[in-house]
Amino acid sequence: MPAFDAVDPPRRDLIDDCVHCGFCLPSCPTYVLWGEEMDSPRGRIHLMKQGVEGAPLSDAMVQHFDACLGCLACVTACPSGVRYDRLIEATRSQVERQYPRPLRDRLFRALIFQLFPYPRRLRALRGPLRLYQRTGLSRLIARPLARVAPRLAAMESLAPPLGPMHRLPERVPAHGTRRATVGLLAGCVQSVFFSPVNAATARVLAAEGCEVVTGQGCCGALSLHVGRTEEARRFARGVVDTFTGVDYVVANVAGCGSSMKEYADLLHDDPAYAERAAELAAKTRDVSELLAELGPVAPRHPLPITVAYHDACHLSHGQGIRRQPRALLRGIPGLDLREIAESDICCGSAGVYNLLQPEPARELGERKARNVLATGAELLVTANPGCLMQIRAALERTGNRVALAHVVEVLDASIRGLPPSALA
Structure with a gap:
């Protein structure tokens, strides 16, 4: 049987955009680890081309597709604008339907x-x-x-250390003049294991003049990342139904925001949802993106702490958001922001990759941990719970400890006038 069926296979025109120049190689985490051509973006595109031309879906082919983190660093690096993100997404959907995995x-x-x-x-x-x-x-x-x-x-x-769970009210009023009404995706893993981040997000948005309407549930990003496309569509429809009558929809998880911005493509052939999905995608913002657009109104109190900022892949590569979180952090008096070496290399989290591919994820996590420690920072800040879990575990394996926080937790501490110890 050919590798791919007729239902949304990897597009041949997108495959042919790749000129095999190799600019993607230094940015690809698995190529950096192993130096294997078939574990690079252009190698995987070559395998996709074979599949489109009728080659069967072999065990080796699936192994190379599974090894991809989907970090999208190659999309940023590519001078030809190859949409590897769309290619790997379509390929994984095919693998999920066509390939009989072991029990x-x-x-x-x-x-x-x-x-x-x-x-x-x-x-x-x-x-x-x-x-x-x-x-x-x-x-x-x-x-x-x-x-x-x-x-x-x-x-x-x-599994992150669990403290008390913070439950968000359905509506949080804006402080002062209302500048926008914002729908906040509470999420699945985020709402249960990182509820303090959601609470900090609501407080910061309210302090900056936003009325916050909270919405519970999964956005479908985890499912979409591994090719469970129909499942992802079901979750996406739930999010579209949840957020109506708001100016913006805010995500504080990089992977969620990246997927929600692609809802127009995900639901393009659903007549009941296509238009509404496109509208929601157009008004979806990462929290740092929206805060940068609105500009600060809440006073920042000094926060004397040294911070290393880690670029979550689906924020930097998936959404092109790099400047905004750094600008927000630099706007805090007393905060010293430091850059991490190899900032474009994934930490190994990548949705559920660190569960499905624990060995390469472990290598990447420890590589990232070493680079974080080299900054000498007291606090590691990022915008994705998966990254926080992955890097915390890697730091613990190396016998080191660095405090970790989400960008909004740092902003919240500054706005509320809390000491650095509140972020430890």
Whole structure:
């Protein structure tokens, strides 16, 4: 059987845009790790071309597609404007439909996607997980689990330390003159494991004159990232239905914002949703993007702390947002902002990549951790919960500790006049 069926295969015209110049190679994390041509963007595009021309979907071909993080650094690096993002997305959707994965792989993927996109199920897990963390069982379980089930061990090691959960009200009024009405995506993993980030986001937006309407649920980014396209469309329709009558829709997760900005493409052939999806995509903003557009009105108090900023891939490469979060951080009196070497190389999180491909993810995480430590910063700041979990776990493996925070948590601390210790 040919590798691809007739339902949205990788487009031949996009494949032919690649001139195999090699500018993508230094930006590709898997090529940097292994130096293998088929684990570079142009190598994978060559495999896509073979599939479009009728070659079968071999185990080796799927292995190379699976090894891609989907970080989109190659899209930024490409001088020919090759849309590798669209190519790998279409390819993964084909693989998900066409390729018979081993039972163990199918079961693990089912576990991920029956759990992570559903906040209620994640909330049910919080209590046992918090007890597990407090009792110190992880110190007894981690090593034998890594030998028997490395993917489950990766999942266990990435779980963030759990404190009290912050529940957002349905509506948060603007402080002073209302400048905009904003829909805030609370998300799935974000709302359960990173609820303080959501609370800080709502406070900062309100302080900057935004009335905030919160909306719960998954945006479909995790599903879309691995080719579960129909599932992603179902979640996307839920988000479109949730946010009506707002000026902007705000995401504080890089992967979510990147996917929501692509809803027009995702739902283009759905007559009931195509137009509304395009409207939502057009008014979707990352929180740092919107704050930069509006400009500051809330006073910033001094925050004397040294910060290293990590570019989340789906913010920098997926959305082209690099300047705005740095400008927001530099606008805080007393804050010293430092850059991280190899800032364009992914930390290895990449949606659920660090669960499905734990070994290369581990290598990339530790590479990023070393570069973070080299800055000498007291605090690592980024815009994606997956990056926070990945880098925290890598730092712990190296025996080091650096405080970690989301951009909005730093802004919130400055606006509220909190000390640096509040971010530790």
